[in-house]
Amino acid sequence: MSINLAAQVNSIMAALILLTSFGLLVQRRMYGLLHLFAWQGLFLSVSTAIVGYVSGAHHLYISSILTLTLKVVLIPYILHFLMRQLHIHKEVEQLVNVPTTMLIGIALVIFSYYLTAPIRELSTLVTRSTLAVALATVMLGLLMMITRRHAVTQIIGFLALENGLFFAATSATYGMPLVVELGVALDILIAAFIFGIFFFQIRTTFDSLDVEQMTQLKEED
Amino acid sequence: MIEFYPFIIEAIQIVIVLLFAPLFVGWVRMLKCWFQGRTSAGLFQPYRDILKLFHKDVILAENASWIFRFTPYLVFGVTVLAGGIIPIIFLNLPFATVADVIAIAALFAIVRFFTALAGMDIGTAFGGMGSSREMMIGSLAEPAMLMAIFTVSLISQTTSLSNMADVLIHKEFILRPSMAFALLAFVLISIAETGRIPVDNPATHLELTMIHEAMILEYSGRHLALIEWAGMIKLFLFTTIGIASFFPWGISTSVNLINISAGIIFLILKMGFLGIGLILIETGLAKMRIFRVPEFLGSAFLLSTLGMLSYFILE
Numbered sequence: 001m002s003i004n005l006a007a008q009v010n011s012i013m014a015a016l017i018l019l020t021s022f023g024l025l026v027q028r029r030m031y032g033l034l035h036l037f038a039w040q041g042l043f044l045s046v047s048t049a050i051v052g053y054v055s056g057a058h059h060l061y062i063s064s065i066l067t068l069t070l071k072v073v074l075i076p077y078i079l080h081f082l083m084r085q086l087h088i089h090k091e092v093e094q095l096v097n098v099p100t101t102m103l104i105g106i107a108l109v110i111f112s113y114y115l116t117a118p119i120r121e122l123s124t125l126v127t128r129s130t131l132a133v134a135l136a137t138v139m140l141g142l143l144m145m146i147t148r149r150h151a152v153t154q155i156i157g158f159l160a161l162e163n164g165l166f167f168a169a170t171s172a173t174y175g176m177p178l179v180v181e182l183g184v185a186l187d188i189l190i191a192a193f194i195f196g197i198f199f200f201q202i203r204t205t206f207d208s209l210d211v212e213q214m215t216q217l218k219e220e221d
Numbered sequence: 222m223i224e225f226y227p228f229i230i231e232a233i234q235i236v237i238v239l240l241f242a243p244l245f246v247g248w249v250r251m252l253k254c255w256f257q258g259r260t261s262a263g264l265f266q267p268y269r270d271i272l273k274l275f276h277k278d279v280i281l282a283e284n285a286s287w288i289f290r291f292t293p294y295l296v297f298g299v300t301v302l303a304g305g306i307i308p309i310i311f312l313n314l315p316f317a318t319v320a321d322v323i324a325i326a327a328l329f330a331i332v333r334f335f336t337a338l339a340g341m342d343i344g345t346a347f348g349g350m351g352s353s354r355e356m357m358i359g360s361l362a363e364p365a366m367l368m369a370i371f372t373v374s375l376i377s378q379t380t381s382l383s384n385m386a387d388v389l390i391h392k393e394f395i396l397r398p399s400m401a402f403a404l405l406a407f408v409l410i411s412i413a414e415t416g417r418i419p420v421d422n423p424a425t426h427l428e429l430t431m432i433h434e435a436m437i438l439e440y441s442g443r444h445l446a447l448i449e450w451a452g453m454i455k456l457f458l459f460t461t462i463g464i465a466s467f468f469p470w471g472i473s474t475s476v477n478l479i480n481i482s483a484g485i486i487f488l489i490l491k492m493g494f495l496g497i498g499l500i501l502i503e504t505g506l507a508k509m510r511i512f513r514v515p516e517f518l519g520s521a522f523l524l525s526t527l528g529m530l531s532y533f534i535l536e
Contacts, residue, residue: 015398
């Protein structure tokens, strides 16, 4: 596989990651969200492997496999298990309606393109153009956390944000050192477990996973 | 002889549009029957339908104005005119030099405008309802369609469909995310514009959810035949626009007998596969609620915008 073709496939993967980010933003069903998140992880892992091939940095293969096991299999499985246990299957409520969210998302993509344009001029890496997509994924994850009021969807938004950060690291610098990546992966796994415990706690306290309910947590005047 | 060539080319093109459109619809209906486990009426049933309608009398409502009588002819004429612009088997169409893809979108807008007027002209409740729905869908689909086509024209640096196809045929093949996005958006828009499931059901006159059929409910005889034929041509044209802007390989670049016959064979093959794709979508999905349609078309707009953005970001 030539470098040129690898770069093309990598930009296709970047485009697909961006597409899944938008999918997460507008998807109403919980299980649909999980599937989209797993797909995003898969595209991320393929993209990481391609970057590893192009740059010759072989530790990226390990991060790719790590992404595959964690973000495509394990975390979606944990979340799936939690949703079954907590009987969450109804449609997700959104604070802002879908078309408006899409328009805000498009504005965020343009903003991150504008923001990363100077870096694109400076960098000489093959993957430099995907940095804008990575930043956009981070922003869209944040937007998702803002526009959703359900605890589980906020977690998925957070994990998508982390995907974006990981993608930014591979596209801007050909990946972080392996030790750092292992640490981050472990953190994410632990976080998924802790989120699970939190979900159960929130539900036993408020009888719902709607984070709006937490505004009741105030001191008595 | 040489100066007659453009006329001949254009005439062949129009004949192909007129004859192949019912054939394509027949193929789609046949596939649909097979997928649903029914026996089909055959590949040539749409021709028989049109012929039968031409033999029937026209029944006009008492308060029908000239708009109602004029609309079928206008709809048919304008649709055929649009068919003269799109490269189907030849690239160097004489009409293609004077009208680009924006003109094609405008022609379809004229058709929609007059159909909606005719729907309201009689004053029945169904007509007005269908017109308002059609205009809603049109107002959302047209910007998305233009965005999708503009993404392709960014790559080829032209808005003429013939030149776009020409550039795609002769350029080296590159994997482009922007093209993939534009193609997805175009598929969604074509479904909405040609009134297929999940946006509208072309096979029913009995549902409260109908859109296109509600507007033309009062038409009969040769008027109905012209409108139905124009609808078939519209479906055919949307698929050929898709072929010309995304898979133009096989459209003949020079006018000689071998290239033309190859072009026709490629056209039939592509149409066959696209019919299967269309039917897979139609049988796999249920018709959506009318208020979900803005979201459906919103995602088409999103996809085409993402295509345009990824052209700038990734390529």
